[in-house]
Amino acid sequence: RQRVFSGIQPSGNLHIGNYVGAIKNWVAIQERYENYFCIVDLHALTVPQDPKELRRKIREVAAIYLASGLDPQRCVIFRQSHVSAHAELTWLLNCIARFGELSRMTQFKDKARKEGTESASVGLFDYPVLMASDILLYNAHLVPVGDDQRQHLELTRTLARRFNNLYGETFVVPEAMILKTGARVMALDAPNEKMSKSSPRPASYVAILDDPDTVRRKIRRAVTDSGTEIVAREDKPAITNLLDIYAAITGKTVPELEEQYRGRGYGEFKKDLAEVVVEALAPIRERALELLENPGELEELLEAGAERARKAAAPALHAARAKMGLG
Numbered sequence: 325r326q327r328v329f330s331g332i333q334p335s336g337n338l339h340i341g342n343y344v345g346a347i348k349n350w351v352a353i354q355e356r357y358e359n360y361f362c363i364v365d366l367h368a369l370t371v372p373q374d375p376k377e378l379r380r381k382i383r384e385v386a387a388i389y390l391a392s393g394l395d396p397q398r399c400v401i402f403r404q405s406h407v408s409a410h411a412e413l414t415w416l417l418n419c420i421a422r423f424g425e426l427s428r429m430t431q432f433k434d435k436a437r438k439e440g441t442e443s444a445s446v447g448l449f450d451y452p453v454l455m456a457s458d459i460l461l462y463n464a465h466l467v468p469v470g471d472d473q474r475q476h477l478e479l480t481r482t483l484a485r486r487f488n489n490l491y492g493e494t495f496v497v498p499e500a501m502i503l504k505t506g507a508r509v510m511a512l513d514a515p516n517e518k519m520s521k522s523s524p525r526p527a528s529y530v531a532i533l534d535d536p537d538t539v540r541r542k543i544r545r546a547v548t549d550s551g552t553e554i555v556a557r558e559d560k561p562a563i564t565n566l567l568d569i570y571a572a573i574t575g576k577t578v579p580e581l582e583e584q585y586r587g588r589g590y591g592e593f594k595k596d597l598a599e600v601v602v603e604a605l606a607p608i609r610e611r612a613l614e615l616l617e618n619p620g621e622l623e624e625l626l627e628a629g630a631e632r633a634r635k636a637a638a639p640a641l642h643a644a645r646a647k648m649g650l651g
């Protein structure tokens with residue numbers, strides 16, 4: 325069976341972008357593949373984190389994975405820092421990755437600009453190499469991610485090919501799996517920016533754990549465009565984004581929704597969208613809060629996942645070390 329790898333950073337409040345761009349798809353495909361779904365806590369350290377808060381967020385991500393329907397019988401669910409092979413392979417790949425290609429990564433440029441490039445961590449610069457290690461360690465064929473990760477995935481493919489050319493066939497060259505709707509959800513208050521969980525503006529995202537009234541309020545206050553038509557068009561980035569969210573959650577197409585809302589107003593459209601989102605998120609939220617009452621169980625589950633992941637990752641790490649002349 326083909327292998328799938330994907331992950332989310334426990335670096336803030338998981339939002340509907342993470343849900344429709346990633347988790348929802350993982351749940352849909354879990355029957356078909358051998359799945360590795362990771363909580364990428366080493367990636368979260370690339371920007372400053374409060375240790376206590378990070379520990380809490382890691383459990384929260386685990387609870388959201390399970391509550392969304394990922395089944396630990398079908399998926400290996402684990403945290404990155406508990407499988408040391410991720411850090412080890414990163415070092416090996418660092419030595420074939422190039423300064424120039426990492427300098428061109430737009431996520432680094434965007435995030436480093438916010439912190440000030442001089443004081444951005446070396447970890448933030450190296451983020452894509454750690455991501456390449458995550459994927460290549462499991463010889464994953466497919467990587468279901470949002471559109472924002474396309475460039476990082478291309479770098480993973482480059483590093484896999486380069487390693488194979490230098491040292492002989494070792495890694496599977498993975499493919500991105502990016503959906504048409506929901507792959508790039510934009511901020512509710514600024515539709516030209518990606519919805520981001522580390523945003524300091526809670527109004528910019530709907531968190532998966534927001535209570536129903538908060539979801540309704542945030543969607544009611546989401547910015548709209550001038551005019552009254554409910555259509556997806558370049559000059560209507562805000563309405564396009566809301567239509568895209570609606571489509572991704574319900575499985576309807578954007579043209580179907582445009583037809584359904586022809587001649588109706590923004591207010592009514594947003595009200596319906598709010599209910600659609602509440603209906604999708606409320607059961608996940610309830611189940612996640614229940615799971616979080618039992619941190620011991622979550623820890624056990626993550627440890628069992630780590631054990632399986634360590635076994636699965638060992639052969640690729642050994643092969644890479646041996647081929648480079650180590651061990």
Ligand code: AQP
Nearest residue numbers: 332333341342345346469470507508509519520521522
């Ligand atoms: N806005 C988005 N629309 C669709 N998919 C998205 N993803 C993230 N944002 C959106 C997808 O969610 C997965 C996990 O992302 P991540 O944790 O690796 O971090 P990120 O892409 O950097 O996400 P955020 O929310 O913007 O986090 P911060 O603010 O911490 O950087 C990935 O599959 C991603 O594509």
